[in-house]
Amino acid sequence: MDVIARQHAASGAIRRYGSGRILTAMCMVVVSYGLLQTMLVPSIGVLQRDLHTTTTAASWAVLSAMLLASAVVTPVVSRIGDGFGKRRVLLWMLAIYLAATVASIGAPDIGTLIACRAVQGVSLTLLPLTFAILREALPPRRVHTGPAVASGLVTGTAGVGLLIGGLVVDHASWRWLFAIGAIPVAAALIMTARWIPESRERHPGRLDVAGTAAITAGLLALLLAVTQGPAWGWSSARVLGLFGTAVVMLAGFVAVERRVTHPVVDLALLTKPRLSAAHLGALLLGVNQFVVYVALPKLAELPTGNPGFGLSVTGAALVLMPGTLLTMPASWAAGAIADRFGVRAPLTVGLALAAVGTALLAAAHGSVWHAVLNYSIAGVGWGLAMAALPRMVNAGCPPAQSGSANGLNTVARTVGGALGGQLAAAMLVSWADVNTGFTVVFSIAAGVAAMGGLLVPLWRYRDRTD
Missing domain, CATH: 4.10.860 (DNA Excision Repair, Uvrb; Chain A)
Known part of the structure; x- marks a missing residue:
């Protein structure tokens, strides 16, 4: 389908559904994903106690099972969406996600909960499908704004999820986490069914x-x-x-x-310079983000002294809130930066700010205000970088393959997050002096982001210029 035909298809969808409704529905999909990614993080100790299990098993229920399943299914589901219709596949993924979330509420033991969380791994597929739908369904003047808004919500809702998780763990049963999480999933399912048009762009072929x-x-x-x-x-x-x-x-x-x-994956979606630069940026961004996600709350919850703040789980989440909220306006600014300086510019600036923020955390993390300020600088960088990624991906691939390309980019960030989270956990355990351990961990995070900030603008493009 040529450009004119795509514009006619988008215009028809907008007349029937309204661009505001389309964007609202896709933002609700992103919120449903973001909340349940982090709401359970504060519950590891509670799960260990209530379900009579080990810390390792509780960690699998909170993070590992979902992480492994999501990284495995996302490339395949994204390709299926390109071939059989993104709206149809998105509805199936939301239905599966909702069923697994509701089942988690009544999980009688840790094995059942781990299985439910593994099924919830389909939630990662929601992001590439959302970015692809926004590209096809929104009018040209909003086609970049929509993914930027949705990208900002990914990081923003992750911080809100930590706060909600802390409040629930401190005052109620962990089962309420899934009851609360099911609400936006159900809303996203209903909105998608009512307001999202089926894509006309298809990338056919047998699986x-x-x-x-x-x-x-x-x-x-x-x-x-x-x-x-x-x-x-x-x-x-x-x-x-x-x-x-x-x-x-x-x-x-x-x-x-x-x-x-x-x-199942067109290798050009990995090797094409514009796309490989976006995937590299996503990988390094994931490492930087998850090092901080693991290390900073741990720092905040350590006993008061050198270097802990002695805060509760909820208090630790509040330390992250200002920076989390700043990611959303930062993501909205990414479009103006890309229009003026090129599609790589927001990712480059974002990674540079992430490097500055985490370098400052390495140098100064002895008080709450240091943590809030320096995390906020990194948060602005994350907002810019997250908004840049789908725009870079969409600029480097045909519309029929946007689901697959965004899926690979999401997997790259997920793999980076896994590396960053485990790196932070391993480094903090290995240092006898706790303060030195945090300094080293934040320094590594800063170095990774700085590497991306240097490499992305130097990456050679064979496409048209930005």
Whole structure:
């Protein structure tokens, strides 16, 4: 479908549904994803006590199961959305997400809860589907604004989720976390069914079974190794075996995709310079963000002294709130920066600000106001970078493949988040002097973001200029 035909299709969708309703529905989808990503983080200790389990098992229920499942299913579901209709696939993913969330409310044991959280991993697929739908359904004047607003909500709702999680854990049962989380999922399902048009852009072809199996096995082995590395030992046979399996399976995946007619992932979506720059930025952004997500609340909850603040879970979440709220207006400003300086500019500036904020955290984290101020600087950077990613991806791929391309970008950030979270946890445990440990962890986060801020603007493009 050429540009004129796409514009006519978008105009018809806008007349029927209204661009405001389309954007509202997709923002609710993002909110439903963002809240349940972080609301459970404060509940690890409570789950361990109430379900009579270990810290490791509770951590799997909160983060690991969902992380592994989401990274595995997202590339496949994104490709299915490109082939069979993004709205249809989004409705199925929301329905599955809602069912797993409701089932979690009554989970009788930790095994059931882990299984429910693994099924909730389909929630990560909501982001690439949302960005692809916004690209197709919004009018040209709002086609960049919509993804920027939605991107800002990803980080913004994550901070709100931590606050809600802290309040619930401090005052009620952990089961209320899922009851609260189910509300925006149900609202998103209803809004999508009523207000979102079906996409007319399709990327046809049969599902690539061999490629799907290879990328699933490769990503699962990689993320399992990263997740279990601190517990099993990075040099243990199991972890090294998983890393080796990941290398073999992902190499096999590349070999398969070069030969099949309809690959599950078009390798051009990985190697095209405009897209590879966006994926690199997403990976490094994920590392930087999740190092801070793990380290800063831990710092805030340590006993008062050098360097803790002695805050409750809710108090630790409040330290993050100013920076979290700043990510949303920052994401809205990304469009103006991209229009003036090019699509890479918001990502470059965002990573640079993230580097500055986390470098300042490394140098000064001895008081609450230091943490609030420096986290806020990083938060502004995250807002700019998050808004830049879908615009860079959409600029580098045809509309029919926008779901797949955004899916790969989301997976890159997820893998970066897994690396960053485990890196922070391992480094904080390894340093006898707690204050030095936080300094080193924040310094690493700053270095990673600075690397991205330097590499992204230097990445060679073969497409048209920005």
